[in-house]
Amino acid sequence: MQPRKVEILPSFEAAYDALAPDIQERTQEALVHFAERSADNSLRPELKNGFDNVWSIRITKGYRAFYKKLRDSEGAIFCMFHVGHHDDYRALKKLAARVSITAGPGQSVGVSAGPEGLRVVLQGRGGAAKPPRR
């Protein structure tokens, strides 16, 4: 399969320059893979619902790059126009659904809310167990 043709628009460069160095590095890596079609499973290109021909690829858990899919005389061209903070709240919800804890006989599940959020702790025979690792 032919590599993708990617256009970098001025707005993308402006947004890229505003990123922290580590996110810039991840953005570069993502774009290399995107152009090579070598990691679409992890890049997860998707059409943004509610927006006109706006697509995104995943840079990190909290960042996405945005592009429009156009065509020129040579075929498809992917015009990168923005990169920025963009959490995937559905993924967060789905990820939580994959982690499960089981309270065995004589155990109970305790929940406490603290400054870092909620902690779920198994308690039972032999004292409190460690919280489940995610």
Next chain:
Amino acid sequence: MSDTPSDQAPAAVPPPPDRATDLFHTVFVLSRSANAEPGQPVVVEARAYGTYVQQLALRLEGESRRLAARLQDEEALARAARELMQIEAQRGATLQPYLAAPPAPAGGAKAAAGWLVLMARLRDDMARELEALRDARLRLELRKAELINQRKGPQVRIVLRGGAQVQLFFGSRAGNAAEKG
């Protein structure tokens, strides 16, 4: 630069129902242990939160479209987007622990099914609330991007074919930045 209320972000984002946070915590805890099905008051409160989220999403979409069409200033759009980002971060801090928490344990504590259904519905609504804020901000950011590209006008286009050219492009950018710096 105008700072009239009509140019401001939809920062008058209506707050969630007063007892929403108590609701999340109550349902979260009881979805792990309560034998009895949820009572009417908590179901009504959960529905009220769902209605709030539905109305919020519509309002934010409308407001952000209006602002994006009206504002012709990159800095004003950036400022409006930053305000929405702050609101998103604040709400995210409240909601993400419930979104990210593992589901009720299987086989141990026996919670009534109604609580589990309620928790699932609440999580959907929480995700929807955060998405509405996020996408309203994105709309403003994309409009700002359009203005930047219009301002820069037709110039040498940067079109890269394949990963090697992408790498070369960013490499030379870094090199140019280092020279200037």
